[in-house]
Amino acid sequence: xxxxxxxxVKRQPRSSPRQASxxxxxxxxxxxxxxxxxxxxxxxxxxxxxxxxxxxxxxxxIAVDASLRRLDExxxxxxxxxxxxxxxxxxxxxxxxxxxLFEGELQGRLSGFGSxxxxxxxxxxxxxxxxxxxxxxxxxxxxxxxxxxxxxxxxAATSLGGGAFIVAFHPDPMDVVxxxxxxxxxITVDRVVNKxxxxxxxxxxxxxxxxxxxxxxxxxxxxxxxxxxxxxxxLPKAYTLSSWEALVRxxxxxxxxxxxxxDAAFQRESATGSISGRSLDRFICVALAGASIEYVLFGEAxxxxxxxxxxxxxxxxxGFDQRRASAQVRWAALNTVSILKRHRDVHRSLARxxxxxxxxxxxxxxxxxxxxxxxxxxx
Numbered sequence: 001x002x003x004x005x006x007x008x009v010k011r012q013p014r015s016s017p018r019q020a021s022x023x024x025x026x027x028x029x030x031x032x033x034x035x036x037x038x039x040x041x042x043x044x045x046x047x048x049x050x051x052x053x054x055x056x057x058x059x060x061x062i063a064v065d066a067s068l069r070r071l072d073e074x075x076x077x078x079x080x081x082x083x084x085x086x087x088x089x090x091x092x093x094x095x096x097x098x099x100x101l102f103e104g105e106l107q108g109r110l111s112g113f114g115s116x117x118x119x120x121x122x123x124x125x126x127x128x129x130x131x132x133x134x135x136x137x138x139x140x141x142x143x144x145x146x147x148x149x150x151x152x153x154x155x156a157a158t159s160l161g162g163g164a165f166i167v168a169f170h171p172d173p174m175d176v177v178x179x180x181x182x183x184x185x186x187i188t189v190d191r192v193v194n195k196x197x198x199x200x201x202x203x204x205x206x207x208x209x210x211x212x213x214x215x216x217x218x219x220x221x222x223x224x225x226x227x228x229x230x231x232x233x234x235l236p237k238a239y240t241l242s243s244w245e246a247l248v249r250x251x252x253x254x255x256x257x258x259x260x261x262x263d264a265a266f267q268r269e270s271a272t273g274s275i276s277g278r279s280l281d282r283f284i285c286v287a288l289a290g291a292s293i294e295y296v297l298f299g300e301a302x303x304x305x306x307x308x309x310x311x312x313x314x315x316x317x318x319g320f321d322q323r324r325a326s327a328q329v330r331w332a333a334l335n336t337v338s339i340l341k342r343h344r345d346v347h348r349s350l351a352r353x354x355x356x357x358x359x360x361x362x363x364x365x366x367x368x369x370x371x372x373x374x375x376x377x378x379x
Contacts, residue, residue, distance in 0.1 A: 060109070067105050068361030074098040075360055078262065079238050083250055088267075095262040098235060110364065112371040114233025117342075119335045121281070123327040134295075134337050136330065140308060142291050142301040217294060218242070218257075221303050223351035224293030225259040228339055229286045230367055235262040236360050261286070275318065284332040285339075287311050292336040293347060346370035 078094035102113060129136055218241055226236050239259045240249060266283065269275045288311070291304030315325040340347060346367055353366045 064106065064109050065365070067101055067109075068365055071098055071101050071106075071364075072359045072361040074101070075235075075237050075262075079250065079260065082260075092264040092267075095235075095237070095264045098237075098262060102235070110368055112368050113230060113235075113364075115371075116228070116231035116339050118232075119331065119338055121331060124330045124334055126330070129330055129334055132334055132337075134334055136333065138300040139288075139291055139295040139333055139337070140301075140329070142294070142304045142308070217298070217303060219351050219355045220293055220297055220347075221290035222257075222259055223347055223354050224289040224340060225286060226354065226363060227343065227347050227350055227367060228289035228292075228336060229259070229261055229282075230364065231339060231343070232282045232285060234282060234286060236260070236363070237262050238360065239354065239363075241354065280314070280318065280328075281332065281335075283314065284311050284328065285336045288329075288332055288336045289340065292333065293340050296337060296340050296344065343371070343374070345374060 074094055074097045078091050078098060081090035081094050084090075102110065126136055222239055222241060226239060229236055237260045240257045243257050266275075266279050269279055287307045288304075290307060291301035294301040294303060311329065312325075315328065320328065349370050350363060350366055353363055358366065
């Protein structure tokens, strides 16, 4: 999850994390660092839970829909500002305008925003996670061979095709050498200049075309990020579900597939070197949400290795020792899984509308409808 440091929960090539990383996260993260933390407040289990509901009357629903359309317009401006030469001031203004909708005309009408009931913050052992039905190794050590398999297959096909061409047409040896050098140069330029965007675009597109499970996991993964962020009070700004969609929509190699969030406040905390406990908790839970929903739905996570690596990097930057970092990650994993299990039906409906290409405002409306239906069913 290449955040800036939380600007986007981005889906990187779904390859296996380094082995040391997997062991560190599941058994303990050891690394010294240097950025202060300010303790933040947390909602405790047992605090009265707000009943989420979209406005009830027809007039109110029309008003909410109109506000959500305005929200989409402001979020679009925020993304344009982010893409256009990284204009942070313009992006922050656009994000502030979007946030103002929640504090103004949408206040009290979208009660699901920031409403997640969270577990009490304390240290959890691996044994306690297992007792709660969470196997840390299967959640925190994601390994997906899809990308690597497709990449190797493409390399093999290219080699076989090249060999067949040489046998069939007997080209000049120097032409073959020039072609090989040109291909190597193109790959190098892509990795250095475009950060591997072209390779990612090709491999991701082929993976989606040939592997239905891969497509499904990507949708579920990103819907997990979106839902947990919304329930924890972090406004999603945009999302895409494939590298090709991200390139076509944003026309920039700097935006990869995944969810992007309104995180100006977190950026300011990062810049001052003083991250509140609440911000840190939210960052880690949102980062873990993709892998967590894969674990809830499929019994193991395959995507999200880059998300976990970013968590490690942040905890290192915050000066967490091994014990403290391990406790933070284990609590966040259990907390995130608990939220997603509680709202599994909402996640399912959200994933469905995201797959259809719904706007952020439409996704929010779907979340609120799902929360309201769940509350009505309980009542």
